Amino acid sequence: MYIELDAVFGNEGAGKAFDYAFALEDELIASDVHVSGRVYNKTGIVYLEGKAVYELTAVCARCNAPIRKPVEVPLSHCLIPHAEDDEDDYYIVVENMRLDLDALVAEDIFLAMPSRFLCRESCKGLCSICGADLNQTTCNCVKSTDPRWDVLKNLF
Numbered sequence: 284m285y286i287e288l289d290a291v292f293g294n295e296g297a298g299k300a301f302d303y304a305f306a307l308e309d310e311l312i313a314s315d316v317h318v319s320g321r322v323y324n325k326t327g328i329v330y331l332e333g334k335a336v337y338e339l340t341a342v343c344a345r346c347n348a349p350i351r352k353p354v355e356v357p358l359s360h361c362l363i364p365h366a367e368d369d370e371d372d373y374y375i376v377v378e379n380m381r382l383d384l385d386a387l388v389a390e391d392i393f394l395a396m397p398s399r400f401l402c403r404e405s406c407k408g409l410c411s412i413c414g415a416d417l418n419q420t421t422c423n424c425v426k427s428t429d430p431r432w433d434v435l436k437n438l439f
């Protein structure tokens with residue numbers, strides 16, 4: 284979605300709300316991206332605040348279990364009509380008073396996305412020797428590769 288910002292840039296106190304969904308093609312995104320928030324002019328400076336919500340689909344980096352969960356990405360930017368010296372993700376240059384909100388949201392989503400996913404922080408993963416899912420079961424190879432166990436074995 285595009286937002287026309289002439290009126291917002293031109294008038295202190297002016298604002299525009301947005302609430303819509305769009306499709307973002309990515310193997311990790313299992314739903315439309317729902318975007319809501321507003322742009323507003325506060326003492327001559329234009330801000331964008333809001334959030335993007337989507338359904339993430341991935342596999343756990345440790346145990347390969349499928350992961351599906353809603354993800355909320357906060358949107359927080361300052362919109363400026365011309366490029367300035369400060370290069371920063373916070374400042375967004377709006378060409379011709381027209382903001383491509385889909386492109387901005389897509390960038391924020393991919394910046395916030397971790398490079399790997401875990402089904403839960405405490406996931407024990409798979410045994411590197413026998414492949415057993417250590418969340419479900421235990422296996423003997425884990426114990427024999429634990430150095431503390433070797434110390435005990437040497438005692439007997």
Ligand SMILES: [Zn+2]
Binds near residue numbers: 347401402406407
């Ligand atoms: Zn896992």
Ligand SMILES: [Zn+2]
Binds near residue numbers: 411
């Ligand atoms: Zn094992």
